Amino acid sequence: MRADAEAALEGALDAFRAGGPVCIHDFVDREGETDLVYPARAVTPAAVSRMRNDAGGLICVAVSHRVAEAFELPFLADAIDHPAIDDDPAYDTRSSFSLPVNHRETFTGITDIDRARTITELGTAAAAVERDPEAYTAETFASEFRSPGHVHVLRGAEDLLADRTGHTELGLALAAAAGEPPAVVVCEMMDDETGTAVTPEDAAAYADRQGIPYVEGKTLVEALE
Incomplete structure (x- = not known):
């Protein structure tokens, strides 16, 4: 592994162990998106606010x-029997979406406080x-969470990066390498001006300004598969 890639990986692992975020870009020929990724157990209302304002995508929790x-x-x-179901995305063989949930001790479920509670309880x-x-x-799960809700749960592939290389698996593989529980938050970074995903260059620049590690999916696959 190149020295810069190794440094990026170590920075990402250190951030996860400290409960901080990491910017992960998947692949240009896949989604071509960068996600803000946190270990679920460490997400606070301020972290949810950051994902809403700085990233802007869908806030999801990936579990193994x-x-x-x-x-x-x-x-x-x-789980849904409806004519609209068509799980054949252009970037993969299927999506990872499972049930959207709220923790039962939340109110509407959508506030930063409520979503942080749901996320951390999923991590627990x-x-x-x-x-x-x-x-x-x-x-047990149903006694703690209800569906529908405002935090989408994603199912990780059984063999993680050996099966699939989406942000779901990239985040979970990073968590496993960092010794974190198998639950991570992922949120796509969107560009307000273009209406598309933030470019890797702009995502890396944001990460640098904020002191957040930025790592390429290729680096994670090479090191953690």
């Missing part, structure tokens, strides 16, 4: 395959599954 299985979370496209639940997969069930 094992966690999704313990929660008994379906893929959203499999994912950590509980890691400790004891048999102790957490769909009923």
